[in-house]
Amino acid sequence: MDVNFQFDWSAAFGSIPYLLPGIPWTLLISFGGLAIGFFIGIFFGLLRISPLRWLRWPAIFYVEVFRGTPILVQVLFIFYGLPQLLGSPINALVAGIAAIAINSGAYISEIVRGGVQSIERGQREASLSLGLSRTQAFRYVIWPQALRRMIPPLGNQGIISIKDTSLFSVIGVGELVRQGQIYIATTFTALEVYFMVALMYLVITWTLSLILRQIERRGLAGQ
Amino acid sequence: MTSTQSPIVRMQQLNKHFGSLHVLNNIDLEIIPGEVVVVIGASGSGKSTLIRCINGLEEFQSGSLDVDGNELLPNGKSSKALQTIRTEVGMVFQQFNLFPHLSVRDNVTLAPMKVRGWSRQDAEETADKLLERVGISDQADKYPSQLSGGQQQRVALARALAMEPRLMLFDEPTSALDPEMIGEVLDAMRELAKEGMTMVIVTHEMGFAREVADRVIFIHQGEIAEQGPPEQLFDTPQHERTQSFLARVLKH
Numbered sequence: 001m002d003v004n005f006q007f008d009w010s011a012a013f014g015s016i017p018y019l020l021p022g023i024p025w026t027l028l029i030s031f032g033g034l035a036i037g038f039f040i041g042i043f044f045g046l047l048r049i050s051p052l053r054w055l056r057w058p059a060i061f062y063v064e065v066f067r068g069t070p071i072l073v074q075v076l077f078i079f080y081g082l083p084q085l086l087g088s089p090i091n092a093l094v095a096g097i098a099a100i101a102i103n104s105g106a107y108i109s110e111i112v113r114g115g116v117q118s119i120e121r122g123q124r125e126a127s128l129s130l131g132l133s134r135t136q137a138f139r140y141v142i143w144p145q146a147l148r149r150m151i152p153p154l155g156n157q158g159i160i161s162i163k164d165t166s167l168f169s170v171i172g173v174g175e176l177v178r179q180g181q182i183y184i185a186t187t188f189t190a191l192e193v194y195f196m197v198a199l200m201y202l203v204i205t206w207t208l209s210l211i212l213r214q215i216e217r218r219g220l221a222g223q
Numbered sequence: 224m225t226s227t228q229s230p231i232v233r234m235q236q237l238n239k240h241f242g243s244l245h246v247l248n249n250i251d252l253e254i255i256p257g258e259v260v261v262v263i264g265a266s267g268s269g270k271s272t273l274i275r276c277i278n279g280l281e282e283f284q285s286g287s288l289d290v291d292g293n294e295l296l297p298n299g300k301s302s303k304a305l306q307t308i309r310t311e312v313g314m315v316f317q318q319f320n321l322f323p324h325l326s327v328r329d330n331v332t333l334a335p336m337k338v339r340g341w342s343r344q345d346a347e348e349t350a351d352k353l354l355e356r357v358g359i360s361d362q363a364d365k366y367p368s369q370l371s372g373g374q375q376q377r378v379a380l381a382r383a384l385a386m387e388p389r390l391m392l393f394d395e396p397t398s399a400l401d402p403e404m405i406g407e408v409l410d411a412m413r414e415l416a417k418e419g420m421t422m423v424i425v426t427h428e429m430g431f432a433r434e435v436a437d438r439v440i441f442i443h444q445g446e447i448a449e450q451g452p453p454e455q456l457f458d459t460p461q462h463e464r465t466q467s468f469l470a471r472v473l474k475h
Contacts (some may be wrong), residue, residue, distance in 0.1 A: 122316060132334060138276075145322075145324050
């Protein structure tokens with residue numbers, strides 16, 4: 001250990017103006033990807049609990065493939081691999097959003113499945129006994145309750161996906177880590193800069209946690 | 224009550240299997256409008272399954288079942304009739320099964336609005352009347368979890384009645400309740416019976432059965448072992464199975 005090492009606060013603070021422009025990119029990739037991933041998740045999650053085997057099967061396949069491979073490989077595949085197939089390059093931002101979308105979509109479909117399946121059978125029976133159709137029972141009774149139970153795991157997934165975007169520095173998106181790397185390349189103050197990068201992730205994820213806690217509290221107040 | 228009235232429920236040679244288990248065995252049962260039928264029997268005898276067949280929550284494998292002119296087919300192959308039957312047959316469950324995300328009033332208005340197409344205003348007027356009738360009008364804006372078990376079950380009753388059913392099914396409506404709350408639910412059911420509602424009730428409340436029932440049915444291992452007016456069935460049971468069952472439950 002270098003006993004003479006001094007944490008250089010001015011280097012840390014000095015990096016802020018260079019790091020800040022990375023934040024919108026990090027947020028755009030995370031939330032853009034998660035928004036799409038949410039719909040992918042609902043789609044495959046509901047297919048997964050279909051009584052029809054030929055509908056369940058593609059959903060199982062989707063989850064196994066995209067949950068079972070690293071998101072880094074997925075984004076490299078999209079950014080470097082797909083252009084070979086398409087014959088034209090893919091924008092790094094699009095590739096990043098797509099990777100978060102398909103990856104979080106796989107996890108979210110499991111969250112959706114778990115949420116819906118956690119609703120007691122009696123809720124469906126009571127709905128049907130009142131004459132509601134199966135679709136109405138789902139829409140008015142099962143889904144609203146499932147959605148509430150899905151909030152904590154969805155929040156978890158959101159935080160994971162935000163952190164996953166840090167991997168996309170490898171495809172050159174100017175998100176937080178990438179901005180930090182560029183700055184370090186000229187200043188050689190890795191410790192200070194990565195410290196600030198970590199701090200910024202923490203601020204983002206922490207804010208999300210607080211918002212989710214509020215939503216959860218409001219959701220539970222109704223029960 | 225006249226025996227010339229055509230039955231609202233007609234079950235003939237109804238059989239139900241759960242895998243190798245023969246849950247209902249050649250059940251013949253007719254229920255006429257206005258009749259209050261109480262079904263008793265040991266747990267696992269098939270009494271809950273029997274009434275759950277009437278609104279199609281359980282499928283049966285053979286036999287015929289007609290509810291108010293709508294025929295249910297074996298193995299669930301009659302979704303159209305099933306839908307009609309469910310709008311005309313109300314059910315109260317052992318575990319209440321209220322919708323926890325909806326207020327008490329919204330629990331009651333949901334089905335009339337979505338199934339019958341009533342306006343919110345009409346549905347809420349009806350809901351408030353029904354909630355008053357079961358004695359919980361002051362709780363209409365609360366959520367189910369804020370109510371006691373007895374109150375919840377009375378909301379469940381109001382919710383089923385809001386669809387203006389021709390027949391009410393009760394699946395052990397007081398079995399999940401604390402003893403001090405059983406009375407209030409039975410009172411509400413008693414009122415309903417007095418008003419002439421056709422009711423099929425699965426219960427362990429023998430005193431209530433004796434008082435309210437027009438007919439008591441004893442189910443043993445998926446078969447109707449014995450049935451008759453309550454005095455006859457409770458005081459002079461003919462079958463040895465009925466005698467031993469009653470000896471066990473009436474001892475307490």
